[in-house]
Amino acid sequence: MALKxxxxxxxxxTYSSYVIAGDYIFTSxxxxxxxxxxxxxxxxxxxxxxxxxDANATLDDVAKVTVTLKRGENFxxxxxxxxxxxRNGFPARNTILVDEFxxxxxxxxxxxxxxxxxxxxGRS
Numbered sequence: 611m612a613l614k615x616x617x618x619x620x621x622x623x624t625y626s627s628y629v630i631a632g633d634y635i636f637t638s639x640x641x642x643x644x645x646x647x648x649x650x651x652x653x654x655x656x657x658x659x660x661x662x663x664d665a666n667a668t669l670d671d672v673a674k675v676t677v678t679l680k681r682g683e684n685f686x687x688x689x690x691x692x693x694x695x696x697r698n699g700f701p702a703r704n705t706i707l708v709d710e711f712x713x714x715x716x717x718x719x720x721x722x723x724x725x726x727x728x729x730x731x732g733r734s
Contacts, residue, residue, distance in 0.1 A: 611631065611632045613629055613630070613631050614629065614630040615629050616628055616629070616630070616664065616665070618660070618661065618664050623638075625638045626638060627661050627664070628661045628662075628664070628665055630665060632728070633725055633726060633727045633728055634723060634724065634725055634726075635662065635665045635667055635671070635722075635723070635724040635725075635726060636721075636722075636723055637658060637661045637662070637721050637722045637723075637724075638721060639678075639719040639720070639721050640654045640655075640657040640658045640661065640719065640720050640721065641654060641657075641711070641713065641716050641718070641719050642654035642716060642717060642718040642719070642720075647681075647684040647687045647688065647717050647718060648687055648688075648690070648691065650716070650717045650718045651687070651688040651691035651692075651718055652691050652694075654718055654719065654720045655669070655691055655692075655695045655720065658672075658720055658721075658722055659695070662722070662724055665724075665726070666726065667724045667726040669695050669696055670696075670698050671724040671725055671726045672696070672701040672722045672723070672724045673701055673702060673723055673724060673725045674701050674702045674703070674704075674722065674723045675701050675702075675703050675704075675720055675721065675722045675723075676703070676704045676705075676706065676720070676721050676722075677703060677704070677705045677706070677718065677719075677720050678705075678706045678707075678708055678711075678718065678719045678720075679705060679706070679707055679708070679717065679718055680707075680708060680709075680710065680711060680716065680717045680718070681707075681717065682707050684717060684718070685705065688718065701722070
């Protein structure tokens with residue numbers, strides 16, 4: 611099985627936007643943008659969706675997300691964004707709190723692992 615490493619952002623970062631390994635899609639962090647945690651959660655999830663769409667997957671294919679928050683008090687505020695974007699059940703989730711991000715205005719970052727069988731019917 612060959613790994614497919616894709617950079618859709620063209621930012622010349624030292625990581626791929628996502629990597630396909632067999633039936634799994636591993637995304638890199640998607641940072642939130644905006645002035646509020648609600649705006650940033652929404653933008654991070656939309657950016658995650660963009661990555662998955664590029665890999666021919668959707669948020670429905672997400673098995674696990676890791677959410678990193680700058681402030682613990684923002685935990686409740688992200689729930690509405692998750693309810694809006696994960697309508698067919700929630701993925702497993704780990705939430706981590708950090709003191710700071712590389713960007714001083716970033717409040718949230720999200721990464722995901724999705725499962726998208728390459729041959730869902732089982733036929734060759």
